[in-house]
Amino acid sequence: MKKLSYLLLGLVSVNSFAGAYVDLSLGAMHRQLDGDKLSYQDSQAITSEISVGYAGKKWDLGIDxxxxxxxxxxxxxxxxxxxxxxxxNWHSINIGPTFKYHVISKSGKxxxxxxxxAFYNHTVFENSANLKGSNESEDKSHETWGYGGKLGMEFKKLTPNSxxxxxxxxxxxxxxxKYRDVEGDYIVGNNVEEYKGDTPDNLHDYAVGFSVGFSIGDKLWKKTKSAAKTLATKI
Incomplete structure (x- = not known):
């Protein structure tokens, strides 16, 4: 119990988390796939995002x-x-650093x-189909890797009363x-073959999106420190 008490006291004495934040959000995206064959269609996506970073007075740097x-x-x-x-079915994950600059309104609200x-992308697109003349099914799972960039604007409604x-x-x-490497299974005749190499047809996409979410940071950290301090004194 003493070790736990020391651990909790150590936790409440650390200030290195001041300025750290976590953003959580849900949203939607319109994606336009494109390539050399010009045969791709647009699609609508549901998105979820988590951002972890450190906020200064005028800027912050996070991993999205x-x-x-x-x-x-x-x-x-x-x-x-x-x-x-x-x-x-198109499942995609983007992960990478994001630089933000803050401009507070005159009202402070x-x-x-x-x-x-910028981000690294990993995408899995998959479907399944029955092979002709058999009861076997082909799991048409394809993976691709790439990279990209984003540019946008965030509007934060400050919540001092929360x-x-x-x-x-x-x-x-x-x-x-921009999608670069791909692995996938495909049918030739009635056989399943495997492709592994550069992404065919210069595959890339453009996307626009929006999201709504909230930020947690110093307020929750202070509450955690207070709770840890109270618990430590009772052990």
Whole structure:
């Protein structure tokens, strides 16, 4: 019990978390897939995002992780001499650094935050189909990796009366993703073949999106410190 007490006292004495924040949000995205074959369709995605970073007076630097899920319809790729064309469930994760600059309104109620970021992308697009003349199914799972960038604006409604939330956030942004490497299974005749190499057809996408969420930071950290201190004194 003494060790736990010392641990809690150590926790409340640390100030290194001051200025740290976590943003959580949900939103939607319009994605336009494109490539050399000009056969790609647009799609709508549901998104969720978590951002972890450190905020200064005028700027902050964080790591953003964005997950999106959508339905890519009529997707066409060329694996060597074989063309695949189908509808796929599209799961995508972007993770990377984002730099933000803060402009507080004269009223002190809003924080206007232009931002720019870069990210690494990992995408899985998948579907399944029965092989002709058999009861076996082909799990058409394809993975691709790439990179991209984003630019946007965040509007933070500051919440001084909240006991735990720093702000309610509204975000709009645009993004570009370039897909580089891909692995996937495809059918030749009645056999499942595997492709591994550069992404066919110069596949890339443009996206615009919005999200709504909230920030937690110093308020919650102070509450945690207070609770830890109270608990430590009782042990």
């Amino acid at each position: 992780t964005l997950y999106s899920i959508s339905r890519a319809q009529n997707l066409k790729l060329n694996y060597g001499e074989t063309e695949i064309r189908d509808d796929f 809003w924080d206007f935050v232009p931002f720019v970021g 006991s735990w939330a720093e702000s309610v956030n509204y975000k709009v942004y645009g993004a570009y993703t």
